[in-house]
Amino acid sequence: MQEQGPMTEAMYYVLLALLRPGYGYGMMQRIKELSRGRLVMGPGTLYGVLSRMNKDGWIILKGEEGRRKNYAITAKGREALLTEYERLLRLVEDGSLLKEELR
Amino acid sequence: MKYKWKLHPSDYALGENEKFYSVMEAKGWRLKKRGAHWSQFEQVLPSQARYRIEVAKVDFLEGASGALPEEQLAIYEDCGWEYITSRRMLHFFRAPEGSDAPEFYQDPRQQAETLKGVRQSLLIGLVVSFVFLILLVPILLTFRGGAEGLIAWIRKLWLLCPEIPLFYTLILLSGVFVSILDTWQISRTYRRLKKGIPLDHAPKKRGLLRFILDPGLPWLAMLCLVLLAAQLILYQRDELPIEPDGPYLVLRDLGWNQARTESLGNTSRRDHTRTFLAEFWETREYVENSGNVEISLYQEIYCLKNGLDPMDWVDSLTVNQIFVKDLDAYTRVEIEGLEAAWVAENGMEAIAVQGQRMAYLTYLDGQYSTEHLVQLLEALSVRWAVYK
Numbered sequence: 001m002q003e004q005g006p007m008t009e010a011m012y013y014v015l016l017a018l019l020r021p022g023y024g025y026g027m028m029q030r031i032k033e034l035s036r037g038r039l040v041m042g043p044g045t046l047y048g049v050l051s052r053m054n055k056d057g058w059i060i061l062k063g064e065e066g067r068r069k070n071y072a073i074t075a076k077g078r079e080a081l082l083t084e085y086e087r088l089l090r091l092v093e094d095g096s097l098l099k100e101e102l103r
Numbered sequence: 104m105k106y107k108w109k110l111h112p113s114d115y116a117l118g119e120n121e122k123f124y125s126v127m128e129a130k131g132w133r134l135k136k137r138g139a140h141w142s143q144f145e146q147v148l149p150s151q152a153r154y155r156i157e158v159a160k161v162d163f164l165e166g167a168s169g170a171l172p173e174e175q176l177a178i179y180e181d182c183g184w185e186y187i188t189s190r191r192m193l194h195f196f197r198a199p200e201g202s203d204a205p206e207f208y209q210d211p212r213q214q215a216e217t218l219k220g221v222r223q224s225l226l227i228g229l230v231v232s233f234v235f236l237i238l239l240v241p242i243l244l245t246f247r248g249g250a251e252g253l254i255a256w257i258r259k260l261w262l263l264c265p266e267i268p269l270f271y272t273l274i275l276l277s278g279v280f281v282s283i284l285d286t287w288q289i290s291r292t293y294r295r296l297k298k299g300i301p302l303d304h305a306p307k308k309r310g311l312l313r314f315i316l317d318p319g320l321p322w323l324a325m326l327c328l329v330l331l332a333a334q335l336i337l338y339q340r341d342e343l344p345i346e347p348d349g350p351y352l353v354l355r356d357l358g359w360n361q362a363r364t365e366s367l368g369n370t371s372r373r374d375h376t377r378t379f380l381a382e383f384w385e386t387r388e389y390v391e392n393s394g395n396v397e398i399s400l401y402q403e404i405y406c407l408k409n410g411l412d413p414m415d416w417v418d419s420l421t422v423n424q425i426f427v428k429d430l431d432a433y434t435r436v437e438i439e440g441l442e443a444a445w446v447a448e449n450g451m452e453a454i455a456v457q458g459q460r461m462a463y464l465t466y467l468d469g470q471y472s473t474e475h476l477v478q479l480l481e482a483l484s485v486r487w488a489v490y491k
Contacts, residue, residue: 010213024174025181028205043178044157044207048216067177 007084013039014049015081021062021072053077105146107132113313114193115288117156118303124154134197137190140318151200155184155207159192161220192221215296222293225286232282255422262381262405262416266331270324277320284313334376343371349384350460350490351402356482359398361391366399382406394469401465413461414443417454420463426452436477440484446476453480457487
């Protein structure tokens with residue numbers, strides 16, 4: 001199995017937002033909320049990420065309301081998110097040396 | 104509602120287009136439709152607005168058409184972007200200045216991905232065009248008389264109908280240069296975005312070169328078509344007059360007074376046209392003969408203009424003819440009143456040059472002698488001296 005590479009910030013937050021199923025604009029609001037206003041995702045970025053993840057099987061289409069599509073994270077996506085989360089944790093842990101050095 | 108049309112920047116100058124529409128809205132003209140070269144605007148109250156262009160995915164292999172998926176459109180509109188119009192793979196959105204509508208992409212590298220397909224298709228188109236042009240060369244060389252025949256034909260066409268070679272040259276030049284420029288422009292934008300440099304939504308200058316190539320050259324090409332139409336309207340084809348009304352001969356001048364007849368369904372006629380390079384007469388005449396074969400005279404007479412020297416063009420007259428194609432195979436003869444004259448050994452064809460005039464003649468009198476051709480040229484010399 002191919003090793004999972006690092007995710008982009010957009011991918012990470014989309015997966016995080018989709019822990020609760022949602023549609024495009026709702027997801028953008030959720031991402032803004034999750035990042036405490038730091039990340040305002042552009043609609044082009046969001047659509048690109050959704051298309052790619054849907055293709056890769058990380059998210060799945062749950063239903064449609066007119067032109068809007070509802071997505072949810074899949075087990076594969078959840079696993080990928082967890083792997084990325086653990087990778088980020090390790091990065092932060094490794095970086096704790098910085099705090100000691102600065103002290 | 105008032106509308107106006109205005110010339111817009113080229114398709115692949117994304118930032119220039121965005122700025123152009125913002126400036127127009129500030130002047131009270133909102134984008135309504137985008138055509139190949141012109142945009143239609145409707146009058147509104149002047150306001151500040153941001154315009155953004157989304158380039159849809161173009162992929163030959165996956166069959167993506169350049170249309171924007173409904174889902175993507177819905178996300179953009181939910182974010183506060185108003186969809187205005189589309190032109191091929193370009194989709195135009197606007198949002199009032201100061202609104203919350205976020206930029207389409209935070210990371211220029213993500214936007215670069217949207218240009219990948221367009222860039223590839225432009226590159227493929229460029230390669231295919233060049234291969235096609237290269238393949239065209241051997242096809243053109245199968246033309247009667249090979250490369251020499253082709254050049255002579257184009258030279259004659261240039262005199263008689265300059266609009267046609269001009270039209271094709273302009274279209275070809277514009278096609279080649281615009282393809283190169285489009286590919287260069289989109290590749291440059293793609294590389295910059297890929298490096299993380301954001302798209303400039305308000306670039307300063309608009310390329311003059313670009314304007315000359317597109318739409319300048321296609322417009323000139325269209326003008327050529329209009330001139331061609333005018334020439335065709337003014338083109339005259341009539342029954343050959345009994346008394347010549349131009350610098351050409353009729354068989355009566357050579358002593359053939361019999362009644363005119365038909366040959367293979369052709370009747371005696373005279374064509375006349377003029378361009379900014381030449382005035383041209385073409386005649387064909389058939390008269391009855393005691394034998395089975397009629398007497399016939401075919402003439403192409405050119406009166407060159409604008410300082411063109413017939414001696415530079417005379418060799419183009421023979422190349423596409425039926426019998427002797429090379430002027431070098433003719434024999435030069437001295438005819439009073441003509442600067443230069445040639446007769447073919449077959450006794451049927453003759454060439455004459457005098458002043459701004461040059462002529463090619465095929466004379467079929469059943470005798471086929473060069474002496475008769477000399478008499479023909481002498482008669483032409485007299486005719487040219489009389490007809491100024």
